[in-house]
Amino acid sequence: xxxxxxTLLFIYKNTNxxxxxxxxxxxxxxxxxxxxxxxxxxxETIPYKPSTNYLNETTLKKIRTESRTWIQSWPxxxxxxxxxxxxxxxNDIPLWYFVENSMYKSFETALKDFEIIDQxxxxxxPDEIFILGNSSIxxxxxDIKGLKLNHIDSxxxxxxxxxxxxxxxxxxxxxxxxxxSFKHLIAKxxxxxxxxxxxxxxxxxxxSHNLNWRVNSNPSSEQKIYFDSFFDSIxxxxxxxxxxxxxxxPLGYLTLNFFxxxxxxxxxxxxxxxxxxxxxxxxxxxxxxxxxxSSSGRKRFLKIWKKLKNDENxxxxxxxxxxxxxxxxxxxxxxxxxxxxxxxIKNIEIALNMVNDLKADLLLSAGGGDFFCEFSLIxxxxxxxxxxxxxxxxxxxxDNPTYITPKDEFYNIAVYGPYYKKILIxxxxxxxxxxxxxxxxxxxxxxKSKIGKKRIxxxxxIDFNKKLxxxxxxxHSLSLDEAVRTKSTIYKTFxxxxxxxxxxxxxxxxxxxxxxxDDLFHPILVKEEIxxxxxxxxCDLMITKDSTTALEAxxxxxxxxxxxxxxxxxxxxxxxxxVAIGVYSEEKLxxxxxxxxxDDSILEENRKSFIENYLYRLDGKSTKRVIKLVNxxxx
Numbered sequence: 347x348x349x350x351x352x353t354l355l356f357i358y359k360n361t362n363x364x365x366x367x368x369x370x371x372x373x374x375x376x377x378x379x380x381x382x383x384x385x386x387x388x389x390e391t392i393p394y395k396p397s398t399n400y401l402n403e404t405t406l407k408k409i410r411t412e413s414r415t416w417i418q419s420w421p422x423x424x425x426x427x428x429x430x431x432x433x434x435x436x437n438d439i440p441l442w443y444f445v446e447n448s449m450y451k452s453f454e455t456a457l458k459d460f461e462i463i464d465q466x467x468x469x470x471x472p473d474e475i476f477i478l479g480n481s482s483i484x485x486x487x488x489d490i491k492g493l494k495l496n497h498i499d500s501x502x503x504x505x506x507x508x509x510x511x512x513x514x515x516x517x518x519x520x521x522x523x524x525x526x527s528f529k530h531l532i533a534k535x536x537x538x539x540x541x542x543x544x545x546x547x548x549x550x551x552x553x554s555h556n557l558n559w560r561v562n563s564n565p566s567s568e569q570k571i572y573f574d575s576f577f578d579s580i581x582x583x584x585x586x587x588x589x590x591x592x593x594x595x596p597l598g599y600l601t602l603n604f605f606x607x608x609x610x611x612x613x614x615x616x617x618x619x620x621x622x623x624x625x626x627x628x629x630x631x632x633x634x635x636x637x638x639x640s641s642s643g644r645k646r647f648l649k650i651w652k653k654l655k656n657d658e659n660x661x662x663x664x665x666x667x668x669x670x671x672x673x674x675x676x677x678x679x680x681x682x683x684x685x686x687x688x689x690x691i692k693n694i695e696i697a698l699n700m701v702n703d704l705k706a707d708l709l710l711s712a713g714g715g716d717f718f719c720e721f722s723l724i725x726x727x728x729x730x731x732x733x734x735x736x737x738x739x740x741x742x743x744x745d746n747p748t749y750i751t752p753k754d755e756f757y758n759i760a761v762y763g764p765y766y767k768k769i770l771i772x773x774x775x776x777x778x779x780x781x782x783x784x785x786x787x788x789x790x791x792x793x794k795s796k797i798g799k800k801r802i803x804x805x806x807x808i809d810f811n812k813k814l815x816x817x818x819x820x821x822h823s824l825s826l827d828e829a830v831r832t833k834s835t836i837y838k839t840f841x842x843x844x845x846x847x848x849x850x851x852x853x854x855x856x857x858x859x860x861x862x863x864d865d866l867f868h869p870i871l872v873k874e875e876i877x878x879x880x881x882x883x884x885c886d887l888m889i890t891k892d893s894t895t896a897l898e899a900x901x902x903x904x905x906x907x908x909x910x911x912x913x914x915x916x917x918x919x920x921x922x923x924x925v926a927i928g929v930y931s932e933e934k935l936x937x938x939x940x941x942x943x944x945d946d947s948i949l950e951e952n953r954k955s956f957i958e959n960y961l962y963r964l965d966g967k968s969t970k971r972v973i974k975l976v977n978x979x980x981x
Contacts, residue, residue: 348413352374352376352470352471352472352473352474353372353373353374353473353474353475353476354373354374354375354376354466354470354472354475355369355373355375355376355377355473355474355475355476355478355734356379356476356477356478356479356484356678357376357377357379357380357383357387357394357478357479357807358378358379358380358477358478358479358480358482358484359380359381359382359383359472359479359480359547360383361382361383361386361481363386363387363390363392364429364480365478366392366393366478367499368385368763369476369478370392371861374470374472374474375391375394375395375470376393376394376395377394377395377396377397377466378394378395378397378819379395379397379459379462379479379825380479380902381484381717381825381827382397382481382826383479383826384684384827385826385827385830387680387713389860396660396913397459397462398462398463398913398914399913400462400465400466401461401462401913402467403725403796403914403915405461406458406915407745408459408916409454409457409461409861410454410745410865410893412457412855413450413453413457413745413746414450414745414747414749414750414773414974415448415456415958416666417446417453417454417553417747417750418751418775420443421440421742423663424818424936425654425657425659425660425663426657426659430442431632433557433654433727434647434650434687436643436691436694436731437694437698437725437729438501439694439725439762440830441647441687441690441691441785442754443483443721443751443804444690444718444721445682445686446716446747446751447717447748448678449675449678449746450747450750451545451747452674452675452678453671453675456483456671456674457666458485458956459481459483459674460669461931463483463487466671466782467493467528472493473494474493474495474496475493475494475496475497476498477495477496477497477498478498478551478888482673482674482677483674484922488492488536498659508604512742514772515680515681515684515685515686515860516684516685517685518685518687519644519688521683522600522685523637523641523678523957524643525598525604525636525974526629526632526834528596529596529598529627529629529632530629530632530889530918531631532597532612532627532629532791533597533615533627533629533630533632534630534713536612536616536630537617537619537626537627537630538621538875541592541624543704546829547707547980548587548588548589548590548707548709549589549590549591549592549704549705549706549707549708550584550589550590550592550706550707550709550976551589551591551592551593551701551704551706551708551709551710551723552577552581552591552592552593552594552595552709552711553593553594553709553710553711553712553720553723554574554576554577554593554594554595554597554611554712555576555595555653555712556596556611556613556614556615557596557610557614557618557755557854557855558574558575558576558577558614558712559573559574559575559613559614559618560572560573560575560874566796573615573702574593574710575788575839575877576620576737576788577593577710577712578788579738579787579788579790579791579969580710580737580787580969580972580973581623581629582802582876582969583835583969583970583973584973584976587637587973587976589976590624590627591624592624592626592704592706593618593623593624593625593626593630594616594625594626594627594628594700594723595611595627595716595719596611596627596628596629596719597611597615597627597628597629598614598629598715599611600612600689600716600718603857606857611627615627616633616959626700628716628719628754629694629696630694630700631696631697631700631703632692633699635700636692636695636696637699639691639692639694639695640688640689640691641688643688643691644683644687644691645813646688646689648684648884649723651683655676655679655912664845666799678875684838689718690718690722693718693719693721693722694722694725694726696719696722696724697723697725697726699730699731699815700723700726700874701723701726701727701732705731705981706727706737706981707732708732708733708734708737708976708979709723709724709727709733709734710734710735710736710737711724711734711735711736711737712736712739713736713737713738713739713740713748716814717748721753722753724736724756724757725753725754725755725758725759728755728756728757728827731754731756732756732980733757733758733845733980734754734757734758735758735759735760735972735975735976735979736757736758736759736760737759737760737784737787738759738760738761738762738786738973739842740894740915741767741892741894741918742761742766742767743917743918743919744770746769746771748946749770749773749774749776750773750774751774751775752774752775752776752777752780755777755780757780758780758781758782758975758979759776759781760782760783760961760971760972761779761782761783761784761963762784762785762786762897762960762961763783763785763800763958763960763961764783764918764958764962765780765959766957766960767781767783769979771965781961782827782971782975784962784968784971784972785961785962785963785964785965785968785971786897786961786968787968787969787972789898789901789961789968790966790967790968790969791879791965791966792879792898792901792902792964792976793965793966793967798884799814799883799884802881802883802884803884805875805876806849806870806872806876807871808847808849809847811890812845812846812847812958813845813846813847813886813887813943814846814847814849814884814885814886815840815846815847815849815885815886815887815888815889815939815943816849816850816851816881816882816887816888816889816895817836817849817851817888817889817890817900818849818851818853818878818888818889818890818893818895818896819850819851819852819890820853820890820891820892820893821833821853821856821861822853822855822856823855824856824891824912829861832891832909832911833861833862834932834936835890835909835911835932836848836935837864837869838868838910838932838978839935839939840867840934841866841867841871842936843936843939843940846920846939847868847870847944847960848869848870848880848978849869849872849885850862850870850871850872851872851876851878851881851895852871852872852873853893854873854874858875859871868944875907878898879893879898881901882899882902882904885904886904886905886907886943887904887907887939887942887943887946888903888907889906889907889908889909890906890907890908890909891908891909891910891912891917891938892910892916892918892920894906894920896908896920896926897961899958900920900924900925900926900953900966901957901961903950903953905926905927905942905943905946905949906920906925906926906927906928907927907928907929907935907938907942908920908926908927908928908929909929909935910919910928910929910930911930911931911932916928923930923956923960924949924951924952924956925947925952925953926948927942927948927949929976
């Protein structure tokens, strides 16, 4: 067969490089649909195009908007006489809320893939496509008349991608039942005696994260201390107001890495109680009766599901534009009913047990972490007509799936600035009265900190007289391809620069520090020894993708480079607001870096208005504004 100008090769998660080489003489273009295939072809110097090249920023933004709209409207659609939310509720809590985030991502991915396929067909106009690997999205090609398809690797075209969370949800359900009982026993060992609670009307339950418990150098002190990096200033003020508080979070999160998650939660739980904080692991309130309730609830919903999944009205509810998304989303819904519903019921019952036992007067939460536990607590407090207050933890964007739907009328949130309040009201349908602008309590320390660059340089054993650049990483949330390209480009850039030092601040969620090893370049890695505030204060420039550490650098009048090699729009609009320079290709990093280190006046003029809109006031009083809210909600 001769090479054709109208023949393409699609590759999805296929590592057989010999099969690829055999097809090269026959095809015009190789298109990869995943990072692994792209990395292998790149290492073999075989030309290819990533499928994401066929999407532009405008289309991606449109897809995100459509995904958010679908997630908000679909569970309210009538399937016969009732909506999905009405059919699948437990204690008047729609269980859909527990999966909104993941379903948003699945729906967005499906729309992206459909759009990519359509764009490829329009631009390349192939009459024949060879396929290596298996992806459900390729089934879309079967409906296109006049297009010849060839699965050249029969094994990969029939095999399914294996993932324990998706492909074995029933096994996972039984494993987690055992895991839950184990965590409960460990929690009982940690809390040997019932915690003594003195107050009758001023008890606050604080839902924090295990990663918030850190051994760190407090910016206002020279000594190393243990503290909750998120709630520390709030706890200090609660003490002054004669509140009692108890913290909680799970001993282990819902993750493939059970062991590391459990060890992290265990260390943080023991550490809190040893250092004078009252802490109860969430699983302490698990019981065998809860296990039975979640198991019977799951069975009841599975019976309904078996009938519903074959219902024509249900399947047609997934019609979108000219596509029916059911074949692609069926796997996600199967996982939902085999595992997530039972897991959600269990968390709701644990939360109700906790609320009934502690009789707390208010819930404070940090957002993020284990959404199942946090959302269950919010709902358990609401069922008892008790208010909850979330303190904004990270960036909220217009397309953030976590805040698609208001959580409850008894749920309140304190946000950094007016920008975030507008998003929640406009996009999430939140009531203005439930969203308060306080600023970020963690940033109160900026107004009174005595941080010095020399002290940081001495701690890191680096030259005070040289320029200092901080790269705050988010490698754990990047694709493999983007993570490798980002690291390689930054290392290559700094190898070629003199009198400029690089310090890498590792994200708390990252565990594979070996990723940053390099034979020819040896940057300084910082995990917990020095916090991000100190590094932001000491640096001359910060590099990140979309971390909240950029907010800290901007607040300290430092130039920021947003280094985004994903090919997708920035998640946070630092660049659009004119307080950071965006770098979206490897070759432009060095020029932008050198330019900003000499003159950042182009960014400086925009910082004041940005801070007012995104951070409200850096006056050291954000914590007091939060405490004022706490007092109002506790009346």
